[in-house]
Amino acid sequence: MSIYEHPIAALDGEPFDLEALQGKAVLVVNVASKCGLTPQYTGLEELQRTYESRGFTVLGVPCNQFGGQEPGSADEIATFCSSTYGVTFPITEKVDVNGQRRHGLFTELTAKPDAKGEAGDIQWNFEKFLISPDGEVVERFRPTVAPDAEELVGALEAVLPQ
Amino acid sequence: MADTWKTVKAEQVKAGETVRTQSGSVVIVSRIETSFMGMPNMLAFIEDTPDRWFKQPMTADADVEVRSS
Numbered sequence: 001m002s003i004y005e006h007p008i009a010a011l012d013g014e015p016f017d018l019e020a021l022q023g024k025a026v027l028v029v030n031v032a033s034k035c036g037l038t039p040q041y042t043g044l045e046e047l048q049r050t051y052e053s054r055g056f057t058v059l060g061v062p063c064n065q066f067g068g069q070e071p072g073s074a075d076e077i078a079t080f081c082s083s084t085y086g087v088t089f090p091i092t093e094k095v096d097v098n099g100q101r102r103h104g105l106f107t108e109l110t111a112k113p114d115a116k117g118e119a120g121d122i123q124w125n126f127e128k129f130l131i132s133p134d135g136e137v138v139e140r141f142r143p144t145v146a147p148d149a150e151e152l153v154g155a156l157e158a159v160l161p162q
Numbered sequence: 163m164a165d166t167w168k169t170v171k172a173e174q175v176k177a178g179e180t181v182r183t184q185s186g187s188v189v190i191v192s193r194i195e196t197s198f199m200g201m202p203n204m205l206a207f208i209e210d211t212p213d214r215w216f217k218q219p220m221t222a223d224a225d226v227e228v229r230s231s
């Protein structure tokens with residue numbers, strides 16, 4: 001099953017069209033509003049603004065499974081992201097990324113090993129998965145890899161369609 | 163009969179126990195991850211049940227309560 005075929009809603013509850021991301025490079029990130037890594041939103045938005053015109057987008061996916069650090073409602077998350085970090089990239093509904101109720105999108109993503117060859121469960125908030133324009137999960141970056149890390153930016157630039 | 167809770171260090175908790183953290187969060191500990199995020203003084207309790215998957219990191223020497231009924 002392609003990563004684009006897993007139904008998911010946008011943060012406002014309306015269906016989110018994952019298929020519209022075909023042909024783009026995508027960085028999928030499980031996000032949280034009350035995490036020590038939450039300031040990574042700044043770097044993620046910077047990536048969005050730098051590379052959006054070249055066929056790239058960040059896709060934020062809120063999750064409350066790590067320390068309960070994304071407890072808010074959809075409205076609260078949306079307000080936090082826009083008012084605190086000026087986020088312009090799309091954000092989906094809150095989902096599970098690990099466990100028996102893991103969303104299908106993350107079943108696909110977590111099969112990808114990280115740089116140490118370890119696949120499986122997401123470690124914490126702000127894990128990042130780079131998807132090529134043809135839908136292949138090409139890289140997995142653990143939470144402490146910053147959005148502006150050389151390894152991440154280099155991998156991103158290598159898969160940009162334009 | 164009401165549950166009773168015993169205070170222990172986080173590093174003394176075993177898989178299968180139910181813990182209550184200082185914030186009041188209750189976790190059914192399915193397994194324990196050591197050196198959470200590469201930090202040797204940290205561990206993480208992982209609840210992995212049909213109802214919930216949840217990860218709660220702690221410093222190893224933090225006080226938590228373990229339920230005994």
